[in-house]
Amino acid sequence: MRLASVSTCHSFRKSSKFSEALLRIGVRNLQKSKYWSALIAIRAVVMISQFFVLSQRGDNIVFRDYRGEVPKGSAEIFFRKVKFWKEDGEGDAPPVFNVDGVNYFHVKDAGLLFVATTRLNVSPSLVLELLRRIARVIKDYLGILSEESLRKNFVLVYELLDEVIDFGFVQTTSTEVLKSYVFNEPIAVYADHLQSLGPAAIFMAKRMPVTTIAKSVLANERGGRKREEIFVDIIENLSVTFSSSGYILTSEIDGTIQLKSYLTGNPDIRVALNEEVSIGRDGGSSYDYGSPFGSGPVILDDCNFHESVRLDNFDIDRTLTLGSPDGEFPVMNYRITQEFKPPFRINVLIEESGSLKAEVTIKVHGEFPSSIIAEKIMVQLPVPSYTTRVSFELEPGAVGNTTDFKEANKRIEWGLKKIVGGSEHTLHAKLTFAQELRGNITKEAGPVSMTFTIPMYNASRLQVKYLHISKKSKSYNPYRWVRYVTQSNSYVARL
Numbered sequence: 156m157r158l159a160s161v162s163t164c165h166s167f168r169k170s171s172k173f174s175e176a177l178l179r180i181g182v183r184n185l186q187k188s189k190y191w192s193a194l195i196a197i198r199a200v201v202m203i204s205q206f207f208v209l210s211q212r213g214d215n216i217v218f219r220d221y222r223g224e225v226p227k228g229s230a231e232i233f234f235r236k237v238k239f240w241k242e243d244g245e246g247d248a249p250p251v252f253n254v255d256g257v258n259y260f261h262v263k264d265a266g267l268l269f270v271a272t273t274r275l276n277v278s279p280s281l282v283l284e285l286l287r288r289i290a291r292v293i294k295d296y297l298g299i300l301s302e303e304s305l306r307k308n309f310v311l312v313y314e315l316l317d318e319v320i321d322f323g324f325v326q327t328t329s330t331e332v333l334k335s336y337v338f339n340e341p342i343a344v345y346a347d348h349l350q351s352l353g354p355a356a357i358f359m360a361k362r363m364p365v366t367t368i369a370k371s372v373l374a375n376e377r378g379g380r381k382r383e384e385i386f387v388d389i390i391e392n393l394s395v396t397f398s399s400s401g402y403i404l405t406s407e408i409d410g411t412i413q414l415k416s417y418l419t420g421n422p423d424i425r426v427a428l429n430e431e432v433s434i435g436r437d438g439g440s441s442y443d444y445g446s447p448f449g450s451g452p453v454i455l456d457d458c459n460f461h462e463s464v465r466l467d468n469f470d471i472d473r474t475l476t477l478g479s480p481d482g483e484f485p486v487m488n489y490r491i492t493q494e495f496k497p498p499f500r501i502n503v504l505i506e507e508s509g510s511l512k513a514e515v516t517i518k519v520h521g522e523f524p525s526s527i528i529a530e531k532i533m534v535q536l537p538v539p540s541y542t543t544r545v546s547f548e549l550e551p552g553a554v555g556n557t558t559d560f561k562e563a564n565k566r567i568e569w570g571l572k573k574i575v576g577g578s579e580h581t582l583h584a585k586l587t588f589a590q591e592l593r594g595n596i597t598k599e600a601g602p603v604s605m606t607f608t609i610p611m612y613n614a615s616r617l618q619v620k621y622l623h624i625s626k627k628s629k630s631y632n633p634y635r636w637v638r639y640v641t642q643s644n645s646y647v648a649r650l
Contacts, residue, residue: 202275202323203260203282206289206316208305209234209268216267216305219316221323225257225272233259233270251279264290265300273323288328289319295330295415295482297341304344311339330482331421383633385479386415387426387486387622391613392644395497399597399649408491408615409644416479418624418633425623426486428473429453432617453617458489479624495614498523498641499574501648503536503603510591515584517569517603523576529609532571534582539599540565541589548583558582574607601650609641 204225208217213234220227232254240248251260260282261270269286292315294300297308305312318336319328327333391410398404412426431452460466461484465476475486502518517534538545545560545567555572569582593599619637 202277203271203273203285203320204323205229205270205272206320207270209270210302211266213238214302216302217309217312217316219313219320221320224274229257229259229272230270232257233261233272234268237261237268250283260286262286262290265294267300267302267305285325285328289316291483292319292328292330292333296333296337297344299344301344307342307344308339311337311341314339329480330484331480334481382417383419383631384417384636385424385622385624385633386636386638387619388413388415389613389617389619389637389639391615391639391641393497393614393641394645395647396645397501397648401500401502401648403494403497404649406492406495406497408489408495410489410491410613410615410617411485412487412489412619413483414479414486415483416481418479421479421481422625424477424479424625425621426475426477427620427623428475429616429618429620430473432473434458453615454491454493455489456492458487460487461485489617491615496522497646498529498609498612498614499605499607499646501534501603501605503601503648503650505596505600505650507592507596508585511588513586513588513592513596515567515582515586515600517582517584518579519571519574519581519605520579521574521576523609523612525576525578527576527609527612529574529576529607530572532574532607533605534569534571535604536567536569537600537602538565538567538586539588539592539596542586543589544587546585546587548585550581553580556580556582558584597650601648603648603650605646605648606643607646608643611639612641613639614641 202222204220204222206217206219206221207215207230209230210216213231215230218230226232236252236254236259237248240246248261250262251258253259256274258273258275258277259270260272260279261268262283263269264287267290269290271282271286273282290300293305293312296311296315297304314337315333318333319326389410389412391408394405394407394409396404396406414424414426416424432455433452434455434457460475461477463477463480464486467476468474477486498521500520500522502516502520504516506514508514515536515538517536519532519534521529523529542560542565547558549556549558557568557570559568559570560566561568567584571580574580622635622637624631624633624635
């Protein structure tokens with residue numbers, strides 16, 4: 156197969172060079188770079204006034220006021236706004252909103268709210284990216300991101316914040332650079348007694364010790380030795396829309412290859428991908444539904460790479476070469492909009508059973524191999540606004556399923572603990588209405604949406620063929636972990 160040029164990827168790297176450089180090396184080092192004059196011109200655009208972290212209950216875990224321009228009660232104002240936003244039936248609060256002239260930016264990570272405030276008209280995408288990077292840096296140093304770990308390591312967290320942001324301006328978000336300025340040691344918090352939150356929980360497999368996932372970049376084993384290991388995660392988020400007849404209307408994969416290194420000396424790493432990977436669309440469908448899992452061509456619409464990645468051999472053998480800075484960072488981001496095989500098929504049938512009643516049947520079929528198990532599945536179906544009662548009937552032998560009728564939002568929720576590849580699950584629901592049907596019920600119900608997580612599976616078939624680490628000696632053989640996970644971003648079936 157002819158390999159496409161990586162010029163497409165280079166263009167994506169250039170398009171956001173300034174914002175990437177700003178967050179990567181910060182004000183401290185930008186003065187020596189070609190971006191300094193641009194930074195002087197727009198320094199007010201990248202300034203925040205406050206940063207704080209809230210628990211799910213609204214407790215203030217971390218709070219830092221850099222400029223004194225925003226009222227001290229901003230954390231309480233923010234939490235009340237977010238809480239009532241959801242209680243008013245409007246769904247989750249948007250990541251950016253304004254209250255009394257103060258702009259609030261927030262991201263959620265591991266059940267915590269990371270928030271920044273400012274009165275200035277700053278770039279939302281830049282501030283949200285900054286919050287994500289702060290969360291990642293804290294996780295790198297604490298090993299696990301949780302309320303308990305933040306409370307036990309508050310001295311270290313404040314030291315990190317003082318180095319990352321100075322008077323509201325970003326200094327650096329590099330874990331490697333911060334090691335020269337941060338001197339406090341983390342207090343270990345073990346993950347085995349914590350509730351699993353987010354996609355990271357799926358990596359707690361029996362063959363992999365839990366402590367390897369929740370470990371600080373500064374952590375050593377007993378005797379002062381550092382455990383040499385490296386993690387490469389291929390994480391894909393799917394967006395699929397099905398028509399009422401089951402045909403795929405839109406499909407997209409947003410993927411990332413993420414690396415987390417615990418290697419001393421920052422040796423060079425080579426990550427080899429499928430040789431069948433090509434970049435750029437040719438307008439045709441290339442997915443072979445009959446090919447086995449992990450084989451076949453992979454066509455990327457576009458991609459971008461971390462600044463440390465060297466692409467000298469990428470056109471030749473699809474190999475990425477990079478150093479191994481401490482901490483977690485995305486090696487490569489990619490997007491695929493060409494046809495791929497969706498992991499689930501959803502079939503919904505709604506029939507009227509009287510003037511005040513209707514019956515709903517939802518079937519979900521796993522389209523992946525039987526050796527793979529999907530987890531944390533939730534199927535939701537909005538029903539007509541005049542629905543007053545819903546009774547459910549599960550298939551015989553169903554274990555771990557939950558059903559609920561959210562009367563406030565007029566929505567059916569069906570939760571499944573797991574789905575084995577190749578299996579089919581069915582839910583029957585009987586609806587009771589407060590008034591006679593106004594017309595076609597399918598126009599007042601739906602669409603069906605689905606969320607899920609599938610460990611050790613990726614829809615794009617992008618694979619890491621091998622992971623080579625430069626050897627310091629003949630006996631040097633660090634642990635290597637390569638993991639895959641597919642998650643739903645927007646998985647919708649119309650009625």
